[in-house]
Amino acid sequence: MSDSIRPAALKALLTAAASLRNPELDAWTSAGGRVIGYYCPFIPEELFLAGGFLPFRMRGTGSTDTDQADAFFDHLNCPFVRHSFDLALRGDYSFLQGLVVGTGCDHxxxxxxxxxxxxxxxxxxxxxxxxxxxxxxxxxAEPIVRYYREQLSKLKEALENHFGVAVTVPALRAAISLCNETRRLQRRLYDLSVAPAPKVSASERAAVMMAGASMPKERYNALLSEALKELETAPETPGKALARLMIVGPAIEDPAFYEVFEEQGAAIVVDDTCFGARTVQALVDEEAPDPLTALAKYQVVDMPFCPKIGGSHAHRLRFIQEMVARYRVDGVIAQGYVSCDAWGCSYALLREAMQEAGIPYLRVEREYIHSESGQLSTRIQAFLETTGGRG
Amino acid sequence: MTLPAASQPADAYAQLKSEFGSMTAASFQGRMAEYVASGTPIVAGTDDFFPELFTAMEVPFYFVVRQGLELAFHVGKGPEAVDGYNELGGSSSLCSLQKAAAYLLMKGRLPKPSAIVMTSTSCDGQTAVNEMMANYAPWSDVPKMSFDASFEKDEASMEYLGKQWMRFIPLVEKATGRKFDLDRLKEVCEESNRQTRLLFDFQELRRAVPSPVRAEWGFLAYMAARWSGCGRPLATAWLQRLFDTTERRVRDGKGIDGVEEKIRYAWFDILPCWSDQLFPRLERELGAVNLMDLYGYSAPWPVIDTSTLETIFTSFAKRFLIGNPMTRQIFALSTVYGGDAVHIAKNFKCDAILMPSHVGHKDGAASHRVVHDLFREIGVPFLVVGCDVFDERYMTSDVVFNKIEAFFDTSGLRR
Structure with missing residues (x-):
């Protein structure tokens, strides 16, 4: 499907991810709506939705340097953290009334x-x-779920006290239901890549996923639903990719990174990234007697984890292997930042597992802003030869 | 750490150092080869969460990351282990000590334990080593427990971790065949309380001007109390003698023999494996004396409440999260990290603070601004060095010396 005939709804979603602010967000804030920024999918956005806030997942989109953040963070620190914090220091996040940070990693x-x-x-x-x-x-995991439930309860109280809102059980249930709907729709988006020639590119899919955490959820669901209807009924795209790849690691917010692979004829059909497939695999229990416990359980047990969570390797490996089978993946790309010990260390184990399973594997260290296309292209070309073009 | 060849002021310190060597040789760590040869069940963990338990049960325990020191850096094989780890395809920015430990693990050079204990502290690197241990195929049949440490430090959070840890006891009993005895644990904890009290008292002596001992003695005292002789009367007696000897020196107004103390500073991180190349030279050429390092600093340690098993384990959690050096600073807000450094600067009358900013300590690297501003408020010069305290190839001791010398010059401290 060429760009000119892309559904209007899809274009709206792509626009939303291209910058921090987007028309839907602006409409929300113009109407007096409040926005809470948060880092990491471990922080349940349902809690913010139930309080009447628009949850906005922090990004570094549009950042060109880290001059201001570097007064606070060292070059040893995660570039995503530095870029997003730099934007905050420059006032680009002035639309936020609150910021919630998790204790996930050192950075x-x-x-x-x-x-x-x-x-x-x-x-x-x-x-x-x-x-x-x-x-x-x-x-x-029961004691851990209980503990996290208490932490979520404290956050809920803090939101209520600070903003004078009430986060009620019915509102939490409605928020869980709304977010589950988002997850179902996003799964359908991924399903589009099961076909020999995916109907959306990886950069488009990533942008749509990011848009989901950048605008009012109801509006997002409506736009995505509309886009999916058109994409699912569109004729199959002829041809097939040279290789079908899965990408693993921290969130990739710069579409240019995906494009380097696509320019080489590869299709990234699925991922295990922080904005990606991992976040839509499971649903939060809508029938649970206590919605906070349901959210805690989802975060601690059900959602496949990133490696900063101890004990997650076996689960993550199982998830990767399932995705490799479901999406008929020819090779796995493990990417990340030099400074990220969590992902970096997990790759020693992943490499071993991929070798044992006979799945071609490539490790790529990158910066937040993609700038090494030439070198990366050469490595991808060489890697695609090892995959045998089984796509 | 490699200890400087020149021993402390008088023969009493030489004797203490010799006794420390004997104590270490007789410790679980020192006897590890013997345990392996005899097939004695061993427990491994990624930190010393509750050394008192292992002393009480007489179950040999080893701290996996420490093996990077014992089996690599202390025997001249650190760089080889670091390079070996890099070839495994892991994180290139991981702490070099953790790299060495992970390499030793993956190459089958660590004793196979009968049980493994892991907790989600204190840094991402530690979690990474946990994962490597948990997924190391030859150890797949070893029972393991992985516990969640709270970042919060309130009473409920401490109980949360303590209650999880208590569940490790039946596993140790089953895996090693050793019986747990609460009364014996209480005895060991009481001894441990005496030791940590001595650690703190010894530390307070080091406020004296001139400094009676080098910073390394703080680290040795820590090792005696927590690693080599936790809960053992022998170590308590050693700590008491260290205290008595040092108290006499303070009373006599004696500083370190052969050193004219001109600059007092603290090295607020782990003492480097290449200490021999740096600290004696700073003393010799600049009269600069290192008063304190991260492990030599006692906050002080919370007392273990021996009333019940629950209170003991809650106390262990408190000790680990708010007493244990590094965990205390890293797994907490920047203001705790900076606050400890400020406390040292003020109370130990430091002319300057050196923040080595070991490359593996990412959280510390993200705290510089907060810490720097705290020091600006109190008017004490503060330098971020940016070295690797284990692998000198990252930044040689000569370069570190030159940085420090220039910093002392520009701060007007060189006299």
Whole structure:
């Protein structure tokens, strides 16, 4: 499907991801709506929705350097953290009334310290203590789920007290239902890539996923539903990719990174990234007696995890293997930042597992802003030869 | 750490160092080869969460990351282990000590334990080593428990971790055949309380001007209390002698023998493996004396409440999260990290603080601004060095020396 005949709804979603602000977000804030920024999919946006906020997943979109953030963070720190914090320091996130940071990794949690120290414009800055392990087979996850439920409850109270809102059980249930609908729609988006020639590119899919955390959820669901209707009924695209790849690692916000693969004839049909397929695999239990427990359980047990959560490797590996089978993947690309010990270390284990399974594997270290197309293209070309073009 | 060849002021310190060596040789760590040879069940973990438990049960325990020191950096094989890890395809920015430990693990050079304990502290690198241990195929049949540490430090959070840890006892009993005895654990904890009290008292002596001992003695005292002799009367007696010897020196107004103390500073991170190349030279050429390092600093340690098993384990959680050096600073807000450094600067009358900013310490790297501003408020010069405290290839000791010398000059401290 060429760009000129892309559904209007899809174009609206792509526009929303191309910059921090978008028309839907602007309409929300113009009408007096409040926005809470948050880092990481471990922080349940349902909680913010139930309080009447628009949850906005923090990004570094549009950032060109980290000059201001570098006064707070070192070059050893995660470039995503530095770029997104730089935007916040420059006032690009002035539409936020609150910022919630998780204790997930060494880099992210220092955003909280530095946001208070800077300080940022948002009046509400909160550090959410979320679990860093899934527990073990012997121990089980129940105590961890209980603990996280208490932390979510504290965040709920803090939101209520600071903003004078009520986060009620019915509102939480409605928010869970709304977000589950988003997940179902996003799964259908991924299903489009099961076909030999995917109807959406990886950069488009990534943009649509990012848009989901950047605008009012109801509007997003409506736009995505409309876009999917058109895409699903569109004629099959002729031809097929030279190789079908899965990409693994931290979120990729710069479409130029995907385009380097696509220019070489490869299709990235699925991923395990922070904005990606991992976040839509499971649904939150809508029937659970206590919605906060349901959210905690989803975060601790059900959602496939990134490697900063102890005990997650086996789960993640299982997820990757399932995706490889479902999407008929020819090779796995493990990407990430030099500074990310969590992902970086997990790749030693992943490489071993991929070798054992006979799945071609390529490790790519990158910066937040993609700038090494030539070198990367050469590596991809060489890698595609090893995949045998089984697409 | 490699200890400087020149021992402390008098023969008493030489004797203490010799005794420390004997104590280490007799510790679980020192006898590891013997346990392996005899088939004695061993427990492994990614930190010393509750060394008192293993002393009480007489179950040999080893701290996996520490093996990077014992089996690599201390025997001249650090760079080889680091390079070996890099070839495994892991994180290139991981702490070099953790790289060495992970390499030793993956190459089958660590003793196979009978049980493994892991907790989600203190840094991403530690979690990564946990994962490597949990997924190391030859150890797949080893029972493991992985616990979640709270970032919060309130009473409920401490109980949360303590209650999880308590569940490790039956696993240790089953895996090692050793019986747990609460009364024995209480005895060990009482001894441990005496030791950590001595750690703190010894630290307070080091406020004296001139400094009675080098910073390395703080680290040795920590090792005696927490690693080599936790809960053992022998280590308590050693700590008492260290305290008595040092107290006499303070009373006599004696500084370090052969050093004219001109600049007092703290090295607020782990003492480097290449200490021999740096600290004696700073003393010799600049009269600069290192008063404190991260592990030599006691906050002080929370007392273990021995009333019940629950209170003991809640106390272990408190000790680990708010007493244990590094965990205390890293797994907490920047203001705790910076606050400790400021406390040292003020109370130990430091002319300057050196923040080595070890390359593996990403959280510290993200705290510089907060810490820097705290130091600006109190008017104490502060330098971020940016070295690797284990692998000197990252930044040689000569370069570090030159940086520090220039910093002392520009701060007007060189006299």
């Amino acid at each position: 992210l949690r220092r955003i909280y310290d530095n946001a208070l120290h800077a300080p940022l414009e948002a009046s509400f800055v909160y550090l959410l203590d979320h679990p860093r392990t899934m527990g073990s087979e012997e121990e089980g």
